[in-house]
Amino acid sequence: MRYLKAVFFVFFLLTGLQVFAQSRAELERRKAQLNKDIEMINRTLSKTSSEKRGTLKQLNALRAQIRLREEKIKTINSEIRIIDGQINENVTQVRSLQAQLTQLKADYAAMIRFAQKNQGAYSKLMYIFAAKDFNQAYKRLKYLQQFGEYRQKQAKYIEDTQKNIRQKIAVLNKNKQEKDHLLGDQQKEKNTLGTAQSKQAKVVSSLTSQERKLKSDLAKKRRDAIALDRAIKAAIDREIALAKKKAEEEARAAAAKAKAAGTAAPVAKTSGSILNSTPEAAKLSADFVSNRGRLPWPVANGVVTEYMGTKRIGNVTVDVSGWTIKTNPGASVRTVFDGKVTTVIDIAGATVVIIQHGEYFTAYKNLSSVNVSKGQKVSTKQSIGTADGNSEIEFHIYKAKDEQDPKYWLAPN
Structure with missing residues (x-):
């Protein structure tokens, strides 16, 4: 039952990570397209920047740029939410693995203590010869063999768990770096958006002041x-x-x-x-x-x-x-x-x-x-x-x- 639970946990974990990866990929594609669209609008604005008075074309381009930047900020926010989810998931997994590691080490220490008390060949032979019949003696022999194999497996489990913890911590650090980068990108976009909104207000004011021409x-x-x-x-x-x-x-x-x-x-x-x-x-x-x-x-x-x-x-x-x-x-x-x-x-x-x-x-x-x-x-x-x-x-x-x-x-x- 414990094995089945572990299998199901790994299955749902991988499925969730795949959904996260797909969502991130879609958001990255959308953000790349938005960057292209913003650059296209910027070329229009650069052509009209030399004009002293605001024009309808300039106003429309600014409105489009503002809309695109607002959508880009929303896309970045969605990416940050996904990364936050991944960080929380990885923190939970690290804590779970650390708890498992603590239990594995405790179990392994108990086995070591038991083995030290019964490490002599004489003790093992006495344990086998004290059996009531040949069938029980055979089972005791197999038990001693399996006990040795189990000790080796437990040591391997501990090693693998430690490796998984190191990998998860590396992923966690990468997630945090990505989040910091996105937060920086988000702040940059907010600053640029504020500048665009100020320009839009000036163009609207300019157009309003020349209402007859407008x-x-x-x-x-x-x-x-x-x-x-x-x-x-x-x-x-x-x-x-x-x-x-x-x-x-x-x-x-x-x-x-x-x-x-x-x-x-x-x-x-x-x-x-x-x-x-x-x-x-x-x-x-x-x-x-x-x-x-x-x-x-x-x-x-x-x-x-x-x-x-x-x-x-x-x-x-x-x-x-x-x-x-x-x-x-x-x-x-x-x-x-x-x-x-x-x-x-x-x-x-x-x-x-x-x-x-x-x-x-x-x-x-x-x-x-x-x-x-x-x-x-x-x-x-x-x-x-x-x-x-x-x-x-x-x-x-x-x-x-x-x-x-x-x-x-x-x-x-």
């Missing part, structure tokens, strides 16, 4: 967004019109067939269902929906500098559609799902590609080059062009004409 910039941004929205919806309208025309032709044929058969005519389709009028389109829409929350990003590496929704800058409120994603210079822009290119258009000096996925549409704005054409079928993660000189793209998702928030569709970065 409103002018936001108005232009809004006009560009409206133009993009109109272009996307126009493209969707064209696809709906084509699908509707095809559906009407099929409906007339079905109605004539139903009239001849004396049955009810089929119900007219809505805009959404019109886009799903063919089995291929319906399957594509269903596949798109089934990948909700797991769609790949439109760039391999990127940081969101503007999320969809309403935000406030000083006394000015602005509605943001889609996501603005900062990426690397010349980065490849790729489609997030299988589909068909419906539109390649220039809007206010920015190239936009629109792709249809059944009744869903995705739009990719601010491309410097495009390597797909209207009507072309594309597959998931296929390159459709490259990001422009500012290395920022806009990404939008629509269900028919209703814009969707990408955060519910794209996989966690």
Whole structure:
């Protein structure tokens, strides 16, 4: 029973350590990605640092940097909690092993004392010959042999336990060093975060003080967004019109067939269902929906500098559609799902590609080059062009004409 308990203890210990190792590895990977993202944002901030007045681009970059640093601090805190758990576990194991070692030494000392009292060959022979019969004498002989072997095993147990204690103490010291390093990294990030928050406050103050210019910039941004929205919806309208025309032709044929058969005519389709009028389109829409929350990003590496929704800058409120994603210079822009290119258009000096996925549409704005054409079928993660000189793209998702928030569709970065 004692052996089985030991086996179970070792099993659960190893399982727990494996879970800890996996969690640490995941956190380390996430922290490394955050460092890359922060460096990407820092390049943007370094370009705008020479500007005397704050800009929207600078404010968005600072907000993204603050968000990334806050997430990095949370990641470091999670690592520290895991290490604290490992330290507590190792301390418990060291204490347990030390208690075992004390008991093993006590048992071994008792055996040594017993052996010293009965160490003579004469005493051993008398113990064997005092047996009642041959069978008992044989058992006593085997007992003496096993006693000697047990003494050797106990000595080996003591040696192994001492070795385990030394190893655990080494691991414990390593855990403490890692924790000290993480605490230093955490404090450094907190200091940098404080600096970024101060810069953000100054930029907001600067933008607020030049409210007329801010409103002018936001108005232009809004006009560009409206133009993009109109272009996307126009493209969707064209696809709906084509699908509707095809559906009407099929409906007339079905109605004539139903009239001849004396049955009810089929119900007219809505805009959404019109886009799903063919089995291929319906399957594509269903596949798109089934990948909700797991769609790949439109760039391999990127940081969101503007999320969809309403935000406030000083006394000015602005509605943001889609996501603005900062990426690397010349980065490849790729489609997030299988589909068909419906539109390649220039809007206010920015190239936009629109792709249809059944009744869903995705739009990719601010491309410097495009390597797909209207009507072309594309597959998931296929390159459709490259990001422009500012290395920022806009990404939008629509269900028919209703814009969707990408955060519910794209996989966690």
